[in-house]
Amino acid sequence: MFGYVVRRVISGVLVLIVISMAVFALFFYGPSDPALAYCPETRCTPQRLDNIRTSLKLDRPVVEQYADYMKGIVAGNDFQAGTISIKCGAPCLGVSFKLRVNVTDYLISKFPATLSIALGGSVIMLTIGISSGIFAARRRGTVADKGIVGVSLVVNAIPYYLLALLAYLLLISQWGIFPESGYHPILKEGPVAWAKGLLLAWLVIGISSSTQYARFSRGSMIESMNEDYVRTARAKGLSDRRVTMRHALRAAIVPVVTIFGLEFAYLLAGTIFTEKIFDIQGIGLTGLQAIGTKDLPVIAATVLIGSAFIVVANIVVDIIYSVIDPRVRLS
């Protein structure tokens, strides 16, 4: 098991290195010039452009810049530019072109907002998704079952940004049913303000993602309810509830866990639409703004962090798998 995890971590690190190279390549060989973004349009002279290039170290070869970047991640890299000095310990993801701040610290400060969205959204999506999936599976073929499957297909067909935007415009701006959205740190402003600001974002993410869990757990549940061991459980004289929850669901939940593990990593990597629409300053919105200002260190860092979440989630899912299914042994 230990050897397995080590091997998986090593291959994960290799994946991340390749991704960081790809981001650098896209940035430097792409059609736009980052220095131009920081040169005031009206007074932009070639001299000034060169100065910007030099101060952002864009004038140096790509390979050298990349090596510098990797060195920062491993060993840290303090920056000195004129009068400004920025400390950046390992893992240093560079200094933002635009904000002149340490990107690592900057993104860490944005992370709680994204984590809050991901946690609350996941609770809602799993609760609604799995319980309606079980409900439908137990009443297969009835009106209730067809209703759940139908509604989930319709909700699934609505583009997420449209759903989120309509929810925001109608429920907050127009009718004022929900409190104004935004991120209020739970430690500073208390859990009530925290939950109030995120409530609608949670509901929108939860409900729209719950539909796939509803259909998935319904299918998985129908399959496991036809298994011989569920018949054995009934033959023992157990209650319907126990047969469903302890025997059928126990087996049906395994594939759902796999999907959820990866989905959660995607949420942590940044819920761009949600953060943008509900004005929550998380990783996703930060990354989006960095693309607008061609702020390479921030873009590279958000991509790298997102990829790291997905790599880690894959490993964690495999480990959880071996815990919840005693037949699986990692080696």
Next chain:
Amino acid sequence: MSSSQTYSHAAGQPAAGSPDEPYLVVDDLTVRFPTADGLVQAVTGLSYSLEQGKTLGIVGESGSGKSVSSMAIMGLHDYKRTRMSGSIRVGGREIIGLASDDMRSIRGGDVSMIFQDPLSSLHPFYSIGAQISEAYLAHNKVSKSKAREKAIEMLDRVGIPQPKSRVDDFPHQFSGGMRQRAMIAMALVNDPKLLIADEPTTALDVTVQAQILDLLQELQHDFNSAIIIITHDLGVVAEMADEVLVMYAGRAVEVGPTRELLTHPEMPYTWGLLSSVPDVSADTDARLIPIPGNPPSLLDPPTGCPFHPRCTHRDKVPGDLCRTELPALVTAARLGHTKRCHLANPDQIYESEVLPEIAPDLVDLVVEDSAATKNDDAAPGGAIASENR
């Protein structure tokens, strides 16, 4: 049609609910499943009874209704998708129409069941011990540690070595035979008065089969429970059963004491079953004759005798009787067993036509046999070749 069916055992039964009634009485049981393609007539007008300490073997091809009728005793059919009529009385208590809570107390308590494939019938995510103690806890108000002790005791009872450490093993860590032993331990943990074994040895190695059958017999002796053993293996029936019920297309077609029925079968379907059993020690002249054709569709069963399309002896019956009229289940030419067939002299046909072909060395024996002589060779072991999956 079903109401006209009587046979000697049923005629001799005491009235319903009387204290002398056998432990299990199935009376005119009919089970139907409405499906998109039509009504599946899985079991029609089935009647039998079984006393404590006795074993009934139910034999037939797949789809003959043997499992469906036994699942009905356990109340395992989804009542929303099943139409049942007739009567099943367990210990004098009517099962059909029983409230689901009452049914649950019988299921796994007084009546329990073991299934064909122990690997798929055990939950892969729970330990053997947890699954056995769960069955015990469902019917007894005891602590979890008491239930665990009981599980260890049962594993020991069914011959699992080192039960104290194996109790925490998962099903995939057990061998096939051990899994079936664990299933038996689970079924017997509540000391059931009736055990239904649905093809308990089919998925097992031949060497393990005999051990499991021995174990069942030994436990039956100790617990004095009634056993229904569902199988398509006549060897299993010969070893285990006191009585045999042969089913075809959802109906009983021949019923009788095991030795009597295996040595003097009077229904061409039973002949077919016997002639398709391979036997390593048999006469090399003996032929293995499969039953021609396929089991009938239960959506639209054949008219008259359901076996007539596959019956090689139907031309011996005058007129169109086999095709037009369902034969009643009547007393056979020899006393003690009943059959459902129009043939006027089946005993002579069996001795002169069937037996010489399938077991030439037995002809003289059987002809001389007057039901009292020992004749175990007529029930060779092995699976029925015509089994149609």
